[in-house]
Amino acid sequence: MEPTHLRSHTPLSLATHFRDLGLSPTLARRVVNRVVGEDRDDLEGIPGLPRRASDALQGHGDLRRLRVVDRRRSAVDPFVKYLFESVDGRRFETVRIPLEKPRFSVCVSSQVGCALACGFCETGRLGFERNLEAWEIVEQVLTVRRESPERPVTGVVFQGQGEPFQNYDAVIRAAEILRDPSGGRLRGDRITISTVGLLPMIERYTDEGHPYRLILSLTSTDPEKRARLLPVARRYDVADLAQAMRRHQARRGGPVNLAWVLMSGVNTGADEARELGRLFRGVKVRLSVIDVNDPTGEFERAGDEERSGFLNALAENGIGFVRRYSGGPDIHAACGMLASAARGGAVV
Ligand code: SF4
Known part of the structure; x- marks a missing residue:
């Protein structure tokens, strides 16, 4: 075995x-x-499990854990950022996100580093080290759950380090374990997978009919601009991505879920909102607007007036939106900032 x-x-x-x-x-x-369900490391006393089977499972089955190297609590909100180290010494981060109701969601990493090098993302500047295994993803959630008895963990979002669809099999397996009634017991629609747009994997994901929510991080509708911000966009046309998301929505129901990292002077124009309206005419869209967090200063957050102008233009073009609070800025837990600790402890 x-x-x-x-x-x-x-x-x-x-x-x-x-x-x-x-x-x-x-x-x-x-x-x-x-x-997983009981989060234990022993197989003692499982009803009906023969000793021979128990010995074989323990003999061939690994039950090692991730090590928590660091946990940083934000002083301004209930975000916590974890720095984990796996059994081979590789490090990656996870964020505990407070939800409006007294619950937590967990933003998990799916890779150590990331190969896709999006211009506004700290993880992308790290480069790629390796894919995480399913247990390393599951364990991020179990650890947060174990350490947060004050509120239930009811959601997971694959939006930490890495592009989930570049580690497709392990991500889907981890989501299955987290949803399983004997595993993490999460509702399928409370597990969200976020991709920057690997078109063949979106198509595969749709064909396979998974119950998890899919978000496309679009961030610009302009092919050239998008390719500058997200180099992987050179491979896939915006119109094809929009079509793939429309097909996904038609199969799965609910709105088309999009994410938009808002950057001053870059993607806040009415032209972007108009193009979104055109690409998704006739379907319901839910666009999550996230203020950029770029410690290098290359990309800046939009001011209130600029942001409002964009949100109004979205409304005028029939695009539904939510503003997503990207929290924990003092601990670099915000979207796009998961890298500092892995780089050697530059976390404030
Ligand atoms: S935004 Fe996502 S896909 Fe792009 S570099 Fe960062 S982690 Fe990778």
Whole structure:
């Protein structure tokens, strides 16, 4: 039997991986419930699990944990940023996000670093180190849950370090484990996967019919501008991405979810709002507007007047929007800022 991490499995994949043990679906669910649902490292006393099976699972199954290297609490809001170290010494970050109701969501990383080099993103400046495994994603959520007994963790958003669709299989597996009733017990529609627009993966994701919310981080409708901001955009046409999101919406229902990192003088014009209106005419859109956080100073936040002008133009063009508060600025927990600690402790 190949060694495997036990927290990288759904009940079905666990039973398949350890098929020689002949685990029934019920027993496989009990094992996942023990190591993910109950967040424990032992298999003692699982009802009906034979000693031979328990020994084989422990012998071939890894149960190591991530190490919390640092946790920074924001002084201005209830955000917490975690710096994790995995078993190979690689480091990555996770953010605990307070929701309006007394609940938390967890912004998880899917890669160590990122290869896509978006111009306004600190992670992109790190470069790519490796993909995270499913258990390393699940463990980020378990750790926040374990350390936050005061509020339930009800949501997960794949918007930390990395492009989730460049680590597709592990991200989908982690989402399945987090949704499973014997695993993380989250609702599928409370798990959100955010992509900068890897077109073939959006199509695949739509075809596979997953229940998780998909957000396309569009940020500009102008092909040249978008390619400057997000180099991967050179590969995929904006109109094709819009079409793929329309197809996704038609299959899944609900609005087309888009994200827009707002940058002064870059993507706040009425021309962008008009083009959004044209690309998505006839479908409901929910555009999350996020103020840029660029510690290099190359990109600046829009002032109130500029932002209001853009939001009004969105409304005039039939584009629904929400302003997303990108919190924890004092601990560099805001969107696009997950890199400082990994670079060697430059966190304030
Ligand atoms: S915005 Fe996302 S995809 Fe782009 S460099 Fe940053 S982490 Fe990677």
